[in-house]
Amino acid sequence: MRLRFALAAALPALVSLAAMALLADRLARRALEDELSARLTAAAQAAASALPAERVARLEPGEERTRTYGHVRARLDVLARSTGTRLYVIRPDRTALADSDGRTRIGEPVAALERDRLEIAQAAAGRPVASQVMFEGSDGLLYKSGYAPLRDASDKVVAVVGADGTAASFATFRRFRRLLATLAVAGAVLGALVAAGASLSVTRPLTRLADGARRIGRGDLDTPLWPRRRRDELGMLRDTLEEMRKALRARDEERETLLAGIAHEVRNPLGALDLFAGILSEELEGRPEAAHVARIRSELAALSKVVEEFLDYARTRPPVREAVELGALLAEVAEIAAPLAAARQVSLGVKGSGEARADREQLRRALVNLVRNAVEASPAATEVELSVRAVGGEAVFEVRDRGAGLGPQARASLFRPFFTTKEKGTGLGLALAKKVADAHGGALALADREGGGTVARLAVPLAPPEPPEPR
Template sequence: MRVLRVLPIAVRMIAIAVVGIAATAAATWLLSRWLPVWACALIAAWVIGSIVAIIIWRTLVPMRALFRALAGTVASYRDGDFSFGITWDKASDLIELVDAHNALGDALREQRLALVQRELLLDTMVQNTPVAMVLVDATRRVVLGNLAARRMLGEGKRLEGRAFEDVLTAADPAVRDAFERGGDGMFTVGEDDDEDIYHLSRRSFRLNGRIHELVLLRQLTAELRRQEVQTWKKVIRVISHELNNSLAPIASLAHSGAELLRRGQHERLPAALATIEDRARHLEGFIRDYARFAKLPAPRSEPVPWRPFIAQLRAQVAFTDELQPEDGIARFDTAQLEQALINLLKNAHESGSPPDEVKLSVRRMPDGWRIEVLDRGSGMNEAVLANALLPFYSTKRHGTGLGLALAREIAEAHGGRIALLNRQGGGLCVAMVLP
């Protein structure tokens, strides 16, 4: 029997049937001496049928129980419950199926546990981030609002299930105005010393086949104030440096001039006075540039033909040009764009580029005009490219760091943009796009 238990089910059934038939045949032969043949045959058929029925019952009933258990655990897996397993202590080919099923359950259970842990971590991060986050479904109802969003938009109460428009109605007027303007942007909540600056970001995406919108409200007050302080410190350092560079030689030369007068050495006075005048004019220009940058007025755009405008620029600085089309007309503030391009063209000449390689290219684009100032100078490294458009950033010994910043300010005031990139073969391209 120990040998039979390890045999497959089919072999066990055949072995038991053979043994039973042999025993029945032997018993029938013994009984045939006292009973008629038909009686012996009837008894043999009854015994064989009983053996076969017992074999089938002993085999199929546990298998049916196993199949019911398998179906039940599969249904549990479908419902997300992976805590079930199957015990099968009968030696057969089905033990491999049971082991594989239990291994699948263990793997699903581990994956579900890891998923739950990730979901808990993500929910903890979302709920405790200082950025107010609101998820709105296709019916404009709030699906998720974290703790920062509850404090800002719901007076600390839950937002889930509420209509988003109702939430905005009860919010600060500055928040409503920011949403009414549409898109991303910055707005201020509060007044005077109690004001906070926020950045609104809105993104739509498809979730489970339906459009959802994710709203982010990030407070920038502390960060902007830190940046403001750093900017003022840098402004003060630059102004102090420039003032010292001009006032120190002026004071020294004024003292020297007084000594020359006292000694009667008048022939050296013109040189001293010329140097004083040069430093004073430099200081005047420096302060004028700062004032122009700080008080840049809103542009007054008007139709301007490109060809006369380029000719006016060439009267002040040398360059070659490329204009497509030749009779193009654009809308911009003539004085502001002239100032921006003069700064860019002078920078191109100061880059070490040959004068005949400084070029102004103006091309009509489908959505506006692309203006490029090109040179064959030394170009810029990655660090300089990343900071060159920032106010007060300069790599020149006596630079103010306002030329490129002023050009950027003028381009953005016209609704355009500006970018810097190194050219193949050396040199720099300053590209300005105007609508």
């Protein structure tokens, strides 16, 4: 996103800069060409007005040593030095008559002038004109030509005078072009830096907002967002997200207080009921009615378990970290779940070891919930596998069963409090386990197991995560 934003911010400026540079280049080149064309055309016209048209027109091949030719050559040479050009006279058919440096013989076709045949034809028709195409001379410089008609006393065009001039000013133009290119590159770099800075000023707060939203989504409602330093829309968005976090935290606290209050109110009478049921069981020992009392005590135990789950979920204390031997913790969890597993004819397998700094009691409760779910989902004569291993700085607990796997409805609502597919479940077991994982800075995930069943994977850091650096 940062790259896209930077491009979106910089691209219009860079395109505008490139367009301006190109336009300036073309305008400067055209101005230089127009100035050179005017200068060469004026030089050709000045030479045409100074030459004896009738004598020039009568020159024939082989007369290069005559006085007339020498006079014309001398006149062209003086004019050429004064105008800084090379001057020459040709017939309309582009054959030579005379030139200032004696390069051609009278009547010799000048092949190089083929490029300007249209301009020469226009000059022969009586119109001064400059060539459209620049050409490179033997010295490597660029040249341009101007043409003017040479008229006799009757105003008849008898020849064409040409003036070749070097585009010396184009050396300055090339320096100007290099300067323009340097400025364009510098502008592009500056624009990219400004765009990157602008992008960073927007994407960094957005990244913080995304991190905060993810924390809230994971259930971490205790960590506030960074202090507000902006008064723009992003600052307003930060305030809105912070208000939402506080509102969710207040709602959760209210709900947890309500749950804890209800659980406490119910637990005390349950304790009394269990006490009286125990006394009644002793009095009815050996009589048929004792079975009914045993059933009552069983239901009271189940109800007490529900109350304990409510209390566990309602408690919101941060983890108290200590060194935990993970293999011993798994063995303890298996021992707690053993009676339920035996009743359902399910075996428990435990493997793995290691050590992490974590809240042992919270992890134990979370793992007991996961193992109980796995045992209750498993058919008889199958095994629930418990394992732990260190992976990339995390302790990864896995609980594998051979049950029916995850259904579509369960997959969408796995960690939602009070969601359950069991007849007597509270729907708080997985929610509690996820709460423990989030509190440790870890994660809880459930997936279908290859070959049938479910894998519950609880990952927590081996050591407490470092606090985020202020940005």
